Amino acid sequence: MNARSPEALVRDTGRRNEAVILNAALEAFGTRGFNGASMRDVAKGAGTSLSNLYNYFPSKSKLLAAVLRHANDELQHRVLRAVEEAGDDAPSQLREAVRAHVGFVVDHQVATLVATNEVRYLEPDDRTALVSHRDATQATFERIIDQGAADGAFRTPYARDAARAILSAVAAIASWYRRDGALSRGQLAEQYARYALALLEGPLPR
Amino acid sequence: MNARSPEALVRDTGRRNEAVILNAALEAFGTRGFNGASMRDVAKGAGTSLSNLYNYFPSKSKLLAAVLRHANDELQHRVLRAVEEAGDDAPSQLREAVRAHVGFVVDHQVATLVATNEVRYLEPDDRTALVSHRDATQATFERIIDQGAADGAFRTPYARDAARAILSAVAAIASWYRRDGALSRGQLAEQYARYALALLEGPLPR
Amino acid sequence: MNARSPEALVRDTGRRNEAVILNAALEAFGTRGFNGASMRDVAKGAGTSLSNLYNYFPSKSKLLAAVLRHANDELQHRVLRAVEEAGDDAPSQLREAVRAHVGFVVDHQVATLVATNEVRYLEPDDRTALVSHRDATQATFERIIDQGAADGAFRTPYARDAARAILSAVAAIASWYRRDGALSRGQLAEQYARYALALLEGPLPR
Amino acid sequence: MNARSPEALVRDTGRRNEAVILNAALEAFGTRGFNGASMRDVAKGAGTSLSNLYNYFPSKSKLLAAVLRHANDELQHRVLRAVEEAGDDAPSQLREAVRAHVGFVVDHQVATLVATNEVRYLEPDDRTALVSHRDATQATFERIIDQGAADGAFRTPYARDAARAILSAVAAIASWYRRDGALSRGQLAEQYARYALALLEGPLPR
DNA sequence: TATGAATGAGGATTCATTCAT
DNA sequence: CATGAATGAATCCTCATTCAT
Numbered sequence A, B, C, D: 001m002n003a004r005s006p007e008a009l010v011r012d013t014g015r016r017n018e019a020v021i022l023n024a025a026l027e028a029f030g031t032r033g034f035n036g037a038s039m040r041d042v043a044k045g046a047g048t049s050l051s052n053l054y055n056y057f058p059s060k061s062k063l064l065a066a067v068l069r070h071a072n073d074e075l076q077h078r079v080l081r082a083v084e085e086a087g088d089d090a091p092s093q094l095r096e097a098v099r100a101h102v103g104f105v106v107d108h109q110v111a112t113l114v115a116t117n118e119v120r121y122l123e124p125d126d127r128t129a130l131v132s133h134r135d136a137t138q139a140t141f142e143r144i145i146d147q148g149a150a151d152g153a154f155r156t157p158y159a160r161d162a163a164r165a166i167l168s169a170v171a172a173i174a175s176w177y178r179r180d181g182a183l184s185r186g187q188l189a190e191q192y193a194r195y196a197l198a199l200l201e202g203p204l205p206r
Numbered sequence E: 001t002a003t004g005a006a007t008g009a010g011g012a013t014t015c016a017t018t019c020a021t
Numbered sequence F: 001c002a003t004g005a006a007t008g009a010a011t012c013c014t015c016a017t018t019c020a021t
Helices: A018-032 A039-046 A051-055 A060-085 A090-107 A109-117 A124-150 A159-175 A185-199 B018-032 B039-046 B060-085 B090-107 B109-117 B124-150 B162-175 B185-199 C018-032 C039-046 C051-055 C060-085 C090-107 C109-117 C124-150 C159-175 C185-199 D018-032 D039-046 D051-055 D060-085 D090-107 D109-117 D124-150 D159-175 D185-199
Strands: none
Touching: A018 A039, A018 A060, A018 A109, A039 A051, A060 A090, A060 A109, A060 A124, A090 A109, A090 A124, A090 A159, A090 A185, A109 A159, A124 A159, A159 A185, A159 B162, A159 B185, A185 B162, A185 B185, B018 B039, B018 B060, B018 B109, B060 B090, B060 B109, B060 B124, B090 B109, B090 B124, B090 B162, B090 B185, B109 B162, B124 B162, B162 B185, C018 C039, C018 C060, C018 C109, C039 C051, C060 C090, C060 C109, C060 C124, C090 C109, C090 C124, C090 C159, C090 C185, C109 C159, C124 C159, C159 C185, C159 D159, C159 D185, C185 D159, C185 D185, D018 D039, D018 D060, D018 D109, D039 D051, D060 D090, D060 D109, D060 D124, D090 D109, D090 D124, D090 D159, D090 D185, D109 D159, D124 D159, D159 D185
16 A cells, blocks of 8 residues: 555645545546545545445545545645736736746646536535535635736726636646647746636736 | 437437437436446446346447547538538638537537546447538638638638647537536527638628 | 359248248358357348248248248158168168258258257247158157167167267267368268267177 | 355365355256356355345455355366376376266266356356366376387377376266266276276276 | 247346444 | 455346247
8 A cells, every 4th residue: 555646735634544535436436437436446546445445435425525635735835825926916916826826736737627527426515515615716816816906907808707617728728738748837937827818908018 | 118318419310219318328428428427327327227228339439439420420511511501702611610510509408518528438449430521510611711711711821720629629618617507508609600701701690 | 132052951842932941041041050040040041032931931930940840841851761761670770761851951051050040049839840750850860769678779778868969969060061171971971870889888890 | 154065175265154055056056057047045045144145255256256265176186196196107107087077077066067068158257267277287187198109008099188088987977877887986997097008008907 | 830029037347325443 | 543354235247048030
């Protein structure tokens, strides 16, 4: 029971092998989808026995919930910190928020894909909880956009749905980006930050 | 064996009940995902017996392939026609292409979601075929963008990945749009057309 | 609907495509066993539709029965004719009977295998009928052996089970003989005729 | 989960219920053939659940392979021991080998039938392995016959295929012998030993 | 005759989960 | 914590057969 993928989302949790299981589950769900992956796959990936999984998580569904919670926490953490460290004006904040988001997507492509595609398979309660958690991240963007619209920095007449459009495009990066491709992490972040500002009809760097 | 969902993607195929099965499959895959939906679900939805499905499609996977082919055909058809009917300049063409795409997504939300999320479960050959078909649609957007970039209409320094960003945002509409919400089909199309032009740093209507 | 394997057991039956179906069934049952072969396999082999099979034979089981009947008829015919054409003494008769039997096995390996291995899957009535038909062939050998034992030509103390032993060995040829091997049809017949006479402790050619 | 047929081939294997399953499989395959028997039949015979079978054998085919391996092992063991304990001359060795083989066939009629009729349903690799194992047993007979032919004890001009003929006849016993019939196990063995020596044109007891 | 569509039963196998150890 | 054995429900798919045409 020991494995550390290059993209390991979860580092440590205090409980002996929990992180190993969570990362194995992430990989399994990412590779074959929630319904396509079996608990046996997860166990094999974690190097433990099938039944031992149930000492850590009471069901497959709760395992997914835990994976998604970790992913969301990490994303939210990165975005919030980026905003804090940015200037006071909406354009700067948005720019940094987008860059941080792109960074997360690139660093955790699989987690992003799983978070996008597999939330629907959570049990209702867990899904509700998770969605509201995710909405909090989205709300950060919406708040910035509202402020920018109010003070005239963003001149789009459709500020309302802009956050959704931007975040969708950013999340979709996970489905095509290749680490060994032509675009570096930094370039990609830069590029999408500009897309976002332009879409909002905000001020662009020359 | 008779059903016509409000969103029926497939109208008729010459073979007795093929369309009914395809629409039932679309609904089943949309509701529960490819791996979460069973052939029994599809049969029930189509009002026929489980085994009769196999007189029409040799496997669940081929059934998915057929569904996705129909969806892609319809989307491509709409986009191409819209471009043909638009003016000669890149901004007009892009505008109409986006509007047509948004129209498809709104008319066929489920098909859009299935096309986005379940392609990965195709057998390799079918996936390859489908992806190249889908890329053809994307290529239409890229061609327009290239032209607009060449003649100075689109001033973004990042024309290259812009099509992907725009199409991702448009496809994602399927995951949140509600027919009974505040936004009409037409308003939404208008809005996303402007997002696209703005993102490309092109000319905007006042 | 047209096929003629090199080993075709059935030539013609008066009914349009019956022979084609019977030969296809023989091949299917021979290749995959009665339970392993499907009516679809038979139809494909016969170049006709699945449902058309039922215009000729009321069930898979009856189809097998028909195949086996044809095989047995041909075998019995060959053996009886060989005995008739042989001399009056038991050793000559046995010799010719064995040669004829070996000839059938070599000409119809698949039919021999099917006759040996798949009889058990007949419905009770058909099986009874077929076994008694087959026993008639065996009885021919037993009659000859009894006669030879009575007149002192065969000196084995165990004449009683000898027919079974001989016929088993002959039938088993079907499971290993290769037409392109070292042994010709005629040599093999000669060889097994001598095995039989020797086993019976009868007179051997020098 | 507990059963001991009178003819149980497998006694114990170290793993909890493996032997029970193997014996149930033997019986099922013997009664209805490999393709005619279902895993449910096997499970029922073994007194366990269908799915538990797969904790022991990964597929129906591998289960058959295991059954056949056990049967072959037992047969080979008996024959080899019999040869070791026989005298040095070929006729004695052949006599004891045949007697041992007949003994196995009578003790394990079902196993013999399954070994003869169902090998073909193994996957290619398993079948190759098994056939070569079976050929090893046949090779024991061939060696003895070669030796006897070389030192003049067996005068048949066809020593080459004699082993096949003899072994076929012996194996076929399984298809007709009845424990409650007129012939005892010992008498049958004696009888077939004499058949074999006579067929080889070797020395017969008076 | 010949066909394509239809069906209910059953095929092997995998599933998430539990339990005794 | 960790395991191997166990289970019932469900999976996709194939089966022999029937029926309308």
